[in-house]
Amino acid sequence: MHDLIATGGLVVLTAVTNLADKAAGVPKKGELIDHAWRPLIKQPLPAGRPRSWYVSHNRRLKAMRLAIALLDAGVFSADLATNDQIRDTADIVGVHWPSDATCRMVRRMMQAQR
CATH class of the missing domain: 1.10.10 (Arc Repressor Mutant, subunit A)
Known part of the structure; x- marks a missing residue:
């Protein structure tokens, strides 16, 4: 994965060394996603389904x-x-x-x- 850094009008890709530090939580309803390139934290599937x-x-x-x-x-x-x-x-x-x-x-x- 890569991280984006804005420097003086330029956007630079940098390597992410640890994905755990860069993972984003699941957004709540109405919350804006400001880091779409970050992977979401995996959550368990809902229980009780067939x-x-x-x-x-x-x-x-x-x-x-x-x-x-x-x-x-x-x-x-x-x-x-x-x-x-x-x-x-x-x-x-x-x-x-x-x-x-x-x-x-x-x-x-x-x-x-x-």
């Missing part, structure tokens, strides 16, 4: 990570993202091997209208 909710939530997060990684790698079309290419990207990113359902979700996310 197991299927947690499975689908984690699948959506994994698909989002993979879709972002594919877009960063230059794969801008869902037609070009094959299961093998998505799984190769998962190995590079360090995400567990995605199932066929997760691969379909990645392609749906990539072709969504913005």
Whole structure:
């Protein structure tokens, strides 16, 4: 991660050595986010939901990570993202091997209208 420092009208990227010092808490309702580049502190998922909710939530997060990684790698079309290419990207990113359902979700996310 990097930190931004404004110096006399210039914005300079500097390396962040410890992410724990730079993590921001989850903003409260109505609170402004003044450091959007800082990662949020991870919080536990809400308790009491059915197991299927947690499975689908984690699948959506994994698909989002993979879709972002594919877009960063230059794969801008869902037609070009094959299961093998998505799984190769998962190995590079360090995400567990995605199932066929997760691969379909990645392609749906990539072709969504913005």
